[in-house]
Amino acid sequence: MVVLSKPAIEQFSVIKTCKPATFFGGIPLIDLSKPDSRNLLVKACEEFGFFKVINHGVPTEFISRLESEAVKFFSMPLPEKEKAGPPDPFGYGNKSIGTNGDVGWVEYLLLTTDPEFNFQRLSSIFGQNREMIRCALDYVSAVKKMACEVLELMAEGLKIQQRNVFSKLLMDEQSDSVFRLNHYPPCPELQEMNDRNLIGFGEHTDPQIISVLRSNNTAGLQISLRDGNWISVPPDQNSFFINVGDSLQVMTNGRFKSVRHRVLANSTKSRVSMIYFGGPPLSEKIAPLPSLMGGKEDSLYKEFTWFEYKKSAYKTRLADNRLGLFEKI
Ligand code: GA4
Numbered sequence: 001m002v003v004l005s006k007p008a009i010e011q012f013s014v015i016k017t018c019k020p021a022t023f024f025g026g027i028p029l030i031d032l033s034k035p036d037s038r039n040l041l042v043k044a045c046e047e048f049g050f051f052k053v054i055n056h057g058v059p060t061e062f063i064s065r066l067e068s069e070a071v072k073f074f075s076m077p078l079p080e081k082e083k084a085g086p087p088d089p090f091g092y093g094n095k096s097i098g099t100n101g102d103v104g105w106v107e108y109l110l111l112t113t114d115p116e117f118n119f120q121r122l123s124s125i126f127g128q129n130r131e132m133i134r135c136a137l138d139y140v141s142a143v144k145k146m147a148c149e150v151l152e153l154m155a156e157g158l159k160i161q162q163r164n165v166f167s168k169l170l171m172d173e174q175s176d177s178v179f180r181l182n183h184y185p186p187c188p189e190l191q192e193m194n195d196r197n198l199i200g201f202g203e204h205t206d207p208q209i210i211s212v213l214r215s216n217n218t219a220g221l222q223i224s225l226r227d228g229n230w231i232s233v234p235p236d237q238n239s240f241f242i243n244v245g246d247s248l249q250v251m252t253n254g255r256f257k258s259v260r261h262r263v264l265a266n267s268t269k270s271r272v273s274m275i276y277f278g279g280p281p282l283s284e285k286i287a288p289l290p291s292l293m294g295g296k297e298d299s300l301y302k303e304f305t306w307f308e309y310k311k312s313a314y315k316t317r318l319a320d321n322r323l324g325l326f327e328k329i
Contacts, residue, residue, distance in 0.1 A: 009189050012095075012105055015201040015264075018221050023219075024231035031055050032149065038157035045154065045252075049259035050223050056240050058142045059123050063214060063274075066135040070272055072133060074107060074164075074183040079212065084109065089314075097201065102318045104201045105265040106184050113140050113276070124204035140179050143240075143276045144170060147212050150242060151278075156291040158252070166251065169209060174281035176306060177208070181262075182273045184220060190267035200263040200271070204318040207309060208245040208279035217240075218271035224260035246313075246323050247280065253288035254300050258323070261320065282307040 009086035028039050028044035028051040042049035073081065078094070085092035087110045094107040154161045169175060184200040201222055212236070215221065221233040221241070233241065249258040263271070280286065284306045288299045304326055313322045 007088050012103055013191070013202060015051075015197050015199060017197055022232065025234075027052055027233060029054065029293070032057070032153075038153040041150065041154050045256035047257075048223070048225070048262070049249075049257035050241065052236065052239045052241050053146075054239050056146050057149075058139075058146055058240070060238075062135070062139045062142050066139045066274060067216065067272060069135045070109075070181045070274065072184070073181075074272070079317050081107070081222040082121050097318060098314065100315065100317050102202055104263075105187055105198050106182055106263070108183065108202045109181045111136065111179045111181075113175070114142070117256055133266075136179065136181075139274065140276060143212050143214075144177070144278065146274065147210050147242075147278050148241070154256075156314035158255075158291065158292065162291075165289060165291075166209060166248065169280035169284060170278040174283070176279040176310070177281050178277040178279065179184070180273075180275045180277070182271075184218070184263060184265050184271040184273075184274070186268050186270055187265045188267055190265065198265040200265040202318040203260050203262040205258040205260050205322065206245040206277055207247065207313040207322060208241060208277040209247045209251075210278045211243045212276045212278070213241045213273055214239075214275075215271060215273035218266055218269040220263045220266055220271045221273075222262050222264060224262075225302060226257075230262075239321070244278075245277070247286050247309070249323065250301050250326075251289055251292075252285050253292055253297060255292065279310075280306045282310070291302040298328075300315070300328060302328055 028040060028048060030040050030044065030051050030053045032053055033055040041051065081092050087093040090110050090112055092109050095103050097104055148170055151166035152163045157167050170177060182201065188199055190198055203224065215235055217235050217237045219232060219235050222230045223233060224230055241260045243261065246257045246258045248256050282305070285303065286306055286309060287303055309326065312325060316322050
């Protein structure tokens with residue numbers, strides 16, 4: 001029998017940690033039902049580019065239904081899953097991320113959030129399994145609504161008059177948003193490797209405006225603090241984790257930070273995560289908002305459209321500093 005799914009572990013980045021990862025207790029917690037959330041959001045985006053939200057309004061059944069569909073999909077035999085691949089750019093991918101040589105201990109489904117496109121492509125991939133598509137569409141529309149609410153609170157917190165200045169980009173019919181289901185299988189070999197960790201998804205920043213992540217209760221996500229130290233994010237399946245993307249960093253002229261993050265594989269438990277990446281229309285100019293510049297400040301970035309940034313980003317490796325190419329010297 002030919003085993004397709006288990007290339008030698010040495011092919012994957014293994015990192016050495018000096019001490020066992022301890023969970024970080026200082027991740028900003030934003031309760032969306034509280035009136036002070038707008039100011040706390042701004043503070044979190046400035047300090048970390050990352051925060052956790054509760055009272056988010058996304059129905060629990062949308063989350064659990066999609067998670068169980070995802071678990072069903074990833075439990076299928078590899079040749080079945082491969083019928084939904086390769087991710088060019090949408091579809092099933094296994095261990096290889098992007099097109100420039102990145103690998104990780106992960107399998108995934110990459111989808112657009114354009115229902116028309118997904119219905120056509122996914123119906124042909126999943127055949128009878130319409131349930132997966134339905135669940136993904138319900139989930140994405142609820143998460144998108146919450147992401148827009150968060151972006152509007154951010155605009156208010158920044159004292160921008162037009163409260164939909166960010167959210168309108170996600171609401172636009174042409175919004176170039178992506179949805180990703182990731183499965184990090186357990187890697188039992190890790191137990192013999194003591195203080196070593198295996199990269200599930202290598203360090204990177206997200207190119208879009210905002211990313212909304214929900215995972216099951218398996219740890220793995222880490223974020224990089226301003227001082228370059230990596231901290232482990234305690235998993236919480238009832239909350240969402242939100243990070244600032246490169247485009248939001250640019251629109252706030254560097255005031256909000258696009259956070260570097262990565263995922264480490266686990267030796268015993270499967271991690272399943274679902275991430276909505278809210279992006280603007282391809283033709284949108286990504287530039288600092290005039291209302292944040294006070295007439296005096298200079299833009300830190302050259303002018304570019306989302307199309308130009310995305311094209312350039314997709315030519316990079318995960319860990320590259322993609323915004324560096326667009327910074328003014
Ligand atoms: C990171 C954020 C999203 O997962 C993603 C990723 C994309 C991919 O998996 O194809 C990229 C990565 C992400 C940034 C740099 C390029 C493109 C892999 C890669 C090496 C879907 C996205 O939009 O950018």
